[in-house]
Amino acid sequence: MAYQALYRVWRSQRFDDLVGQEAITRTLKNAIAQHKTSHAYLFTGPRGTGKTSAAKIFAKAINCPNSVDGEPCNHCEMCQAITEGRQEDVIEIDAASNNGVEEIRFIRDRANYAPTTAAYKVYIIDEVHMLSTGAFNALLKTLEEPKEHVIFILATTEPHKIPATIISRTQRFDFKRIDTQVIIKRLAFILDESQISYEEAALPVIARAAEGGMRDALSILDQAISFSNETITLSDALAVTGSLTTEMMDEYIGACLAEDVSGALSALENILAEGKEARRLTEDLLLYCRDLLMYQQAPELLDETKQLTDAFKNLAENTVSVRLYQMIKILSETQNEIRFTNHANVYLEVATVKLATAEKNQSAYIESEKESGPSVSSQELTALKTEVQQLKNELQQLRNQGIAQAAPTEEKTVNKKVSSNYRLPTEKVYQVLSEATKNDLQQVRGVWEDLLMALPVTQRAILKASEIQAAGPNLVLLVFDYEILCQRAEADSDLQLNLQNSLSMMVKDYTPDFVYIPKENWPRLRQAYLSQHQDEPQENTDEMPEEISLPVEEENAVVEQAKSLFGNLVTIKED
Known part of the structure; x- marks a missing residue:
């Protein structure tokens, strides 16, 4: 048999296999077990979080003759037919390519007939937000007057594009991004079952790159398996995901904190020379600065899988938190800017200069944070009082002499212009x-x-x-x-x-x-x-x-x- 991708091989077949969505799976299982199912469901959430898998499991569970506590048996003919996609009463439709009125009218007409072998006809409409306005209107009629033997499951990543009249006639379930730790455990389970050796440090890199999507995590893992030489190493995971090594981030952030602009730009050049993607780079740097803060304030909450180098600990111990707040703000702004440009390297270079000079721009404030001494603040207060008193005296003098006498001085000030090289047209x-x-x-x-x-x-x-x-x-x-x-x-x-x-x-x-x-x-x-x-x-x-x-x-x-x-x-x- 031809090779199958991991996300297809390890697709969840039971509600208990659907990781990271416990509240949703429990609700659906109880509804099936208690025979309190609705005629229409709306599954929303980011890609790869289990929406379509949950819809297929639901279709099996509600039609399985051997269902126990809302779970399908996955052994009977009905479950196997639905899993293999050959059960004619469970119809899966891609709305991206079947988004017209005629397709929905055809579904509506077929829904009037009773199912042939299953207990319920289940229509799974994926990417339902792609339907046209006319198609939504045709679907609305069916949802308003549902048949007892028909269930609609609508799945989408963009619920804001679905008319409110459709949403109000469905039970809505919002699938959330899957926690990184949950993804790591699932990846470890799959690799152990597949008898593939790996380094534990490689899995967090893959899990963070997936951004909360299990399907994305399995796809990246597939690439790492192909890239590696029998064992998935940390370097393999970094190469496949385009992430930075800890040593790279130590060097770059260390140069920025040391106000070494040349060194920071040189470190950035080395990072980009290795083909690191700009968006991934800024995200890794943000997480690194966040880890520095966590190590300072609450080290017990830091991820146990983190490999803390001596350079990392040294930076965390010798950097004030205000400085890290500034760096996180600069990196966050840069992350937003590079999303809309074709010249990401320019923004990264500008951000590097800002990171390496932020200490100089706010040196007084940071110095007060380091020393926490009353002498600095009292000196500043004395200087401010002196300036305010001088302004008061000048204002009183103007009032006594009259605005007419002050006018010549003002005119001289206004007429004193800085020479300009620009020739006016x-x-x-x-x-x-x-x-x-x-x-x-x-x-x-x-x-x-x-x-x-x-x-x-x-x-x-x-x-x-x-x-x-x-x-x-x-x-x-x-x-x-x-x-x-x-x-x-x-x-x-x-x-x-x-x-x-x-x-x-x-x-x-x-x-x-x-x-x-x-x-x-x-x-x-x-x-x-x-x-x-x-x-x-x-x-x-x-x-x-x-x-x-x-x-x-x-x-x-x-x-x-x-x-x-x-x-x-x-x-x-x-x-």
């Missing part, structure tokens, strides 16, 4: 403002979020710090929060091309050029344009954007805000 800005219309502005703003999502992640990150201020038939004005981003956008020719191509697909026959300026220059350019054109008749006032055509209202708002802050000290002077 003043003529193009004026051209945008002269041609700008509300209609064009609203069109571009309406598709802006969709347009950003169509761009590569690096270009999207640049444009996230920008805002559309004006748009016309030929030009669109983008104002950036930071000058450095404005310069990068101007230098990126691909960005201009991508913007035009994406915009032309979202707004028909609209391919304007984009003009970039820093935010700090926008008010001055706008005011200069308005001053030059204030005597010209505004024929297209209704078409101009509000940001350009209503400067007076903005000035009035500033004046009112100044009055509310300073009261009678404000003196209004006309330009």
Whole structure:
């Protein structure tokens, strides 16, 4: 006979074999034993947690003539026929490929007839969330008026896609992810029964990689058996799952905690050179930092299967918990970021620099945690009191001298600008403002979020710090929060091309050029344009954007805000 995968060979045939779902199996067994079964069930949960297996066991148990305490005998003709898939009264359907109205109507019509040899007709519909709206409506009619001899078992990994009218007519059972320790015990049992030798340290690696799914665990175990040389070793499990060795994590985390940026980046390069997958890498590092915390706070709760090296114990004993909290936060953010990018290595390198420099960024706070001495906090408190008193004195001086005397100093401060190398495209800005219309502005703003999502992640990150201020038939004005981003956008020719191509697909026959300026220059350019054109008749006032055509209202708002802050000290002077 041809080789069969482990998850097929060791598929649960009794409720007691279904590991990790004791509450569900007990409920189903009692319902069968007490003859209190429902006409429809909904099994939901992550992949590989036993939904389909439970449905088949249920179909055998309810039709088995030798059933004891809700368990099938698995020896009679009925049980064997259902196990082998040749019992015509137990029909298993894949809704992913049979999701139309006609298929469900065919099932509904067949359900009107009594079963041929079994006591109940059992319909197992897998991935039921894939059914179309019409198919759900056809199924709903059958669930509303069920036949006594028919039972429906619906299985899905995405219950939120199933209509509430369907869910309300079923008994719902939520299958949970299987605990790692339970998976380890099951893997050990299977290997012992199969007479395959293994190292105990290899099983936790496989179990964690399965992420709570027994089927995934057996598939990984199958790969490890094929990869290994008679005995499944820890190195075999690490190679198959793409996980990190303890020594790799010791070296990497140790370099980060020692603030050795170069060493940490070198360790990361070695890890990636061995073909480690980015998502698995960040997950292993998160678990490593979590184990450091557990070893510090509650070592008795740490997994007994963990192999604690001397380097691990040394790091745990010499690292404050606040530092580990920071590292876990950085790694968690990186894990979310690499899910949506094709440049995972870049995010990992950035995360490595953050991990190795987090101590410097919050050195004062961490130092206070280490020493726990009153001298540091008292010095900080004294410094803060001194600064507050100085601010009070300066404020009182301003009130005594009047706001008019303080104005020259403020003007000097405002006029003191940092020199900039960016050359403003003043003529193009004026051209945008002269041609700008509300209609064009609203069109571009309406598709802006969709347009950003169509761009590569690096270009999207640049444009996230920008805002559309004006748009016309030929030009669109983008104002950036930071000058450095404005310069990068101007230098990126691909960005201009991508913007035009994406915009032309979202707004028909609209391919304007984009003009970039820093935010700090926008008010001055706008005011200069308005001053030059204030005597010209505004024929297209209704078409101009509000940001350009209503400067007076903005000035009035500033004046009112100044009055509310300073009261009678404000003196209004006309330009």
